[in-house]
Amino acid sequence: MTRPTPTRRHAIADDLRNQISTGRLKAGERLPSEAQLAARYRVSTPTLRNALALLQGEGLIEKIHGSGNYVRHPLRRILYVGGGCAPAAQTPTEWDLHTTVRTTQLRAHGHLTALLKVSPRSPLTEILCLSHEGESPHSLARIYVPGDLAPAGIPGEVLVARLADMRPPLAEVQEKASARLPTEEEATVLRISSTLAVLAITRIATDTTGRVVEAALLVLPGDRADAVFTIRHPVDVRRAEA
Amino acid sequence: MTRPTPTRRHAIADDLRNQISTGRLKAGERLPSEAQLAARYRVSTPTLRNALALLQGEGLIEKIHGSGNYVRHPLRRILYVGGGCAPAAQTPTEWDLHTTVRTTQLRAHGHLTALLKVSPRSPLTEILCLSHEGESPHSLARIYVPGDLAPAGIPGEVLVARLADMRPPLAEVQEKASARLPTEEEATVLRISSTLAVLAITRIATDTTGRVVEAALLVLPGDRADAVFTIRHPVDVRRAEA
DNA sequence: GAGTGGTCTAGACCACGAG
DNA sequence: TCGTGGTCTAGACCACTCA
The missing domain is CATH 3.40.1410.10 (Chorismate lyase-like)
Incomplete structure (x- = not known):
């Protein structure tokens, strides 16, 4: 029930989420390019982008077209x-x-x-x-x-x-x-x-x-x-x- | 400003939305299969699925795995x-x-x-x-x-x-x-x-x-x-x- | 078992940002 | 101009629903 379908994008999102919460990826830092991340995780670019979309929906990263994906600063609520x-x-x-x-x-x-x-x-x-x-x-x-x-x-x-x-x-x-x-x-x-x-x-x-x-x-x-x-x-x- | 990027999925979503609001697609009705819709609109299946995802996000349709996409009954708020x-x-x-x-x-x-x-x-x-x-x-x-x-x-x-x-x-x-x-x-x-x-x-x-x-x-x-x-x-x- | 949606692949081309 | 993300293609394979 907890894992209806073990999807790859969730695994990738979990990994990146951990890296952010543990400070291995710091606020404001730019992530590797999507192509690089796709290569690292051995997935296709759409799959990697889906993983990033999950983090984006949680407000953890920010995509800037033409520039890259950035770890967002923890904003004041x-x-x-x-x-x-x-x-x-x-x-x-x-x-x-x-x-x-x-x-x-x-x-x-x-x-x-x-x-x-x-x-x-x-x-x-x-x-x-x-x-x-x-x-x-x-x-x-x-x-x-x-x-x-x-x-x-x-x-x-x-x-x-x-x-x-x-x-x-x-x-x-x-x-x-x-x-x-x-x-x-x-x-x-x-x-x-x-x-x-x-x-x-x-x-x-x-x-x-x-x-x-x-x-x-x-x-x-x-x-x-x-x-x-x-x-x-x-x-x-x-x-x-x- | 109103059209930052004229995407196809938005055009398809708009068309389907119209069909729903004008009653050409009635509540509870099943939409054609995604493959059929993709062929009708001359797009690939992922693109068509993105269009349906938009409508899904608006609560207009409901996807049922293995069965089809259905126009949702207008639910009481x-x-x-x-x-x-x-x-x-x-x-x-x-x-x-x-x-x-x-x-x-x-x-x-x-x-x-x-x-x-x-x-x-x-x-x-x-x-x-x-x-x-x-x-x-x-x-x-x-x-x-x-x-x-x-x-x-x-x-x-x-x-x-x-x-x-x-x-x-x-x-x-x-x-x-x-x-x-x-x-x-x-x-x-x-x-x-x-x-x-x-x-x-x-x-x-x-x-x-x-x-x-x-x-x-x-x-x-x-x-x-x-x-x-x-x-x-x-x-x-x-x-x-x- | 036939048909459906869910996920994923491996590319292509376009639009944007920065040097 | 070059690297980036944005969009899209044309398939593949798996999981689910229903007859």
């Missing part, structure tokens, strides 16, 4: 704290976590109308945040707010900081987490392989009048991101509903 | 509601969602000691839940409770139902969600491809004395599972406590 008010992932930013922000004016369409509960073609502001931790991309956020809550002409960075002050207190924050493979665009922007799962979080913030004041689509690389949701003194749901 | 008290995924079970439960006595080791904050080799009860919705596997849960909270000799189903009554009220429930690829075991148990991401939720329940009374490791197939966490009045915490 990203911790998304749920129930939050801040628009982006709110890790304590003691390290150099800088964010590129770009705002766009657009009109509601498609699933955005449902998320924000607005009528089609009503004005929205999209805030696109791409966070970097040093060199490596960290998280991608697309935040949509009704147009009147985000006046145009304000630089993105300022807008993000001020959003919380400009609206009435929130009544409810609902966060939906799901796991999926990244789109092509997300994979390239986050510099992850398209076989590495992402943690996608959709956050809907509603004010006391029931109006949706923010819809945020967050995408975090699955190999180093967690989202925690803490609830204190939860009520017994079954009793509460009765 | 699994909704895991966070902040909960019930041990397993608590979808309103109006449909035939039956769960296989198996309990095992074991002793704490490895990461379990950290999760439950118990000393190594202290007795634990493992409750392994596998839910099915009709034919298709639904979710996998491994629940660990300190041995004294789960007396031996009680059948698993009864134990699960009684757990909530046997312990003091909870003070805190912390849930950590992450996205990753399934282990080989999880992939076979949930009958998903190993390229399909899973949503893994670790739930730690603490009672009022600070003791961990339950650690649950939930695995949900990423193509049809979401986890929602709702927080009301996040700014006005005192009201909720009153």
